[in-house]
Amino acid sequence: MRRNTPRNLLVVVLAALHCAALAQLQVPSDGSDGIIDVSVDTTIDLGLAPTGVWNQPGTGVGVYDPERWAVVFKLQSLRVRDGARLTFRNHPKNPPVVFLVQGDVTVDPNGSILLNGGNGNQARPAEPGPGGFRGGGPGSAGLETGAGFGPGGGAVRGIDGASFAWGTHATQGPNNGLPIYSNSEILPLIGGSGAGAGATTQSGGGAGGGAVLIATGGTLTVNGIIDARGGSGNFGSSDGAGGAVRLVASRIAGSGQVVTSNGGSQGQGRTRFESGQDLFNGSVHGTFRRDSVGTQFQLWPVSSAPSVRIARIGSTNIPADPKSEFSFPxxxxxxxxxxxxxxxxxxxxxxxGSWSVFLRTSPRNGEQVYVQMTLVSGSLVQSFWEVDVAFPRGFTAMTARAARN
Amino acid sequence: MGSALAAVLALAGAVFPWPVPIAASSVAQVRSGQGDAVSREVAVFNDLPTQLAGDSVSREVALFNDLPTQLAGDSVSREVALFNEVPTGLANDSVSREVAVSSPPVLPTSFQVFRGIRDAGTLASLFELDNDLMDIRRGITANPTEAPITLILTGASPLANPTALEFSVAARVNTVGLQVTLDLFDWVANRYDPTDVTVRNGSTTFSRVFVTATNPARYVRSGTREIRARYRVRQTGPTTTQTWRSLFDQAVWWVEGSN
Structure with a gap:
């Protein structure tokens, strides 16, 4: 047992004073979802989250806010212990995950929070991490392989598909010419795109990594790993793009890893730290940004931020909360x-004229289409853009993107 | 020496009975000769201190100005935190939610294994490419013209006025030496159409076989919109097994048109 010598007491007092001097980050969490303390491998089923508004009291399973497109947990504390893995089963709408935590967040050595994209396979489009996008569909029964899904999905060309996703460009494989999307602030929270499938090998592409925001008013310690890399390709297909990890805390510490890139052909994902005190001395793989923060942080994009939504396809009005599943209806x-x-x-x-709107369609079986849309009416406050696109038989997913020219 | 200097001074006093004016500065010198006279050099010391004459320095005095220097010269506010609510990245792009659209197939509503024995699978096994298979083994035939595997599928067209119609089957057989035939039921002629037929060698790997209607309207039953198609497998050469079979992953129609 250690004795409290005067010197030790002095250290304790100084440390306490130092803590008191740190600005306490205000995190909007009422702790209503309780404590997550993972000591054995655990999968959180995001589909259990009831639909509502993010800041309504939780019941232990989070709340799915369709307007924010996120499953939000309001926790007292979050800990993943040594050797345990915390994974997720996607919500049907596949939103990202947000943890708002009152107390500390700790990922112990050999503990892991995993939001990886699924690996390419021969059966079906690989499943992304929460908030990411599917990998290109494998070919089967004479049907073509598919391009990757999401705004930066990989194309199907030549012998391999390519992940061309956000964060940075793919370094191998065919380049589909799509720009990098989203931003280093990770506002809004969004995951990586899927890789294209292999054209000759019929193998599906890796899915995009998921997206997570963890915010705590206490200390966030990562001695294990937070992993949101894209899924691997499979026999000639490529890797999905990395996702996004945004950590916000009064203090960030630890010597673990945050991974949004496997260093391969995939597009890199993004990591952002916002803290009052950044003591993290571990490693970060993928693009990385560090910011200081006081008592407030920007949880959601501001209402004045640009936004786009697909409003109508043919004569069908699209719901504000589309599901984009490959099942009927x-x-x-x-x-x-x-x-x-x-x-x-x-x-x-x-x-x-300073901005343009683009539409990317990606069939379950077939090549992507990427077209610029035409402004038909409206102004800055609200505008409408249109384009005519032909769809092959079967399922097709699409995203629109507005971008500064 | 001293007496000699006294004699000179006495002589000078005799020549110049008046006192010689002496500059206040320091030394007075008066030339003298035939036309002049030079006085004796006289030294004088001005005891008024040079400094005091030109300036004056007071005693050093200590002073504390109780108005702080900073306050007098400037003023600093309390620190205020500001968040720019338009992050740079946000100003550059925005991505919509992903939306799925389908040009859906017409799924069969019933099936009949007219010839053959169903070992696995249900109607739902035919809906999607998902490795959920219907497995039909060769069966007994009533006459040599029949195919030992004959699967008849029935569905309903969502469109009354089709402009395109296709029947598509994703399947495989378990041996070489087999032939696959797809045909469509012509409701006008009330028979399977002998023209719109697809005949292929059976593939031992999953492949898609389809038949496209040249006159789609004939294959949609007036009133009920019923559609019907047939898939047959017969032996055309040596096989590697007597219990040959066909495995179906998907069997659907694709219909375009209007109501």
Whole structure:
């Protein structure tokens, strides 16, 4: 047993004073989802989260906020102990995960929080991490392989697909020419895109890594690993792009790892630290940004941020909370292979020619289409953009993206 | 020496009976000769201190100005934190939610294994490419013209006026030496159409076989919109097994058109 010598007491007092001097980050958590303390491998089923508003009291399973597109947990504390793994089963709408924590967050050595994208396979499009996008579909029964899903999904060309996703460009494989999307602030929270499938090997592409925000008013210690890398390719397909890890805390410490890139051909994901005191001396793989923060942080994008949504496909109005599942009924149905008009509603997107809106469609079996849309009406506050696109038989997923020219 | 200097001074006093004016500075010198006279050099010391004459320095005095220097010269506010609510990245792009659209197949509503024996699978096994298989083994036939595996599928077209219709089967057989035939039921002629037929060698790996209608309207039953198609397997060469079979992953129609 250690004795409290005067010198030790002095150290304790100084440390306490130092703590008191740190600005306490205000995290909007009422702790209503309780404590997550993972000592054995645990999977959180995000599909159990009831739909509601993110800051309503939780019941231990989080709340799915369709407007924020996130499953939000309001915790008292979060800990993943030595050797344990915390994984997730996706919500049907596949949103990212947000942990708002009152107390400390600790990932012990050999503990892990995993949001990896699924690996490419021969059966079906690989499942992404929460908030990421599927890998390109494998070919089967004479059907083509598919391009990766998401705004930066990999194309199917040549012999391999390619992950071309956010964070940075893929370094190998065919380049589909898509720009990097989103931003280093990780506002909004969004995961990585899927890789294209291998054209000749019929193998599906790796899925995109998921996205997570962990915010605590206490200390966030990572001595284990937080992993949101993309899934691996499979026999000629490529890896999915890395996801996003945003850590916000009064103090960030530890010597573990945060991984949003495996260093391979995949597009790298993003990591962002925001802290009052950054003592982390571990390693971060993927693009990385460190910011200081006082008592407040930006949880969600501001209301004045630009936003786009796919409003109509043909004559079908698209719900505000689309599911984008490859099962019936889909968000929309078309009964023709002739071009169909797609309408996108944009908010806070300039209409003076300084911005453009693009649509990317990716069939379950087939190559991507990436087209620029035409402004048909509106102004900065609200505008509408359209384009005609033909869909092959079967399932197709799509995203729109508004971007500064 | 001293007496000699006294004699000189006495002589000078005799020549110049008046006192010689002496500059206040320091030394007065008066030339003298035939036309002049030079006085004796006289030394004088001005005891007024040079410094005191040109300036004056007071005693050093200590002073404490109780108005702080900073306050007098400037003023600093309390520190205030500000968050710029338009992050740089946000200003550059925005991505929509992902949306799925389908050009859905028409799924069979019933099936009949007219010839053959079903070893596995249900109607739902035919809906999607998902490795949920219907397995049909060769069966007994009533006559040589029949196929030992004959699967008849029935569905309902969602469109009354089709402009395109295709029947598509994803399946495989377990041996070489087999032939696969797909045909469509012509409701106008009330028979399986002999023209819109697809005949292929059976593949031992999953592949998609389809038949496309040249006149789609004939294959959609007026009123009920019923559609019907047939898939047959017969032996055309040596096989590696007597119990040959066909495994079906998907069997659907694709219909385009209008109501």
């Amino acid at each position: 889909t968000d929309a149905t078309v009964s023709t292979t002739a071009p169909v008009r797609i309408r996108v509603e944009a908010t806070n997107v300039p209409t003076d």
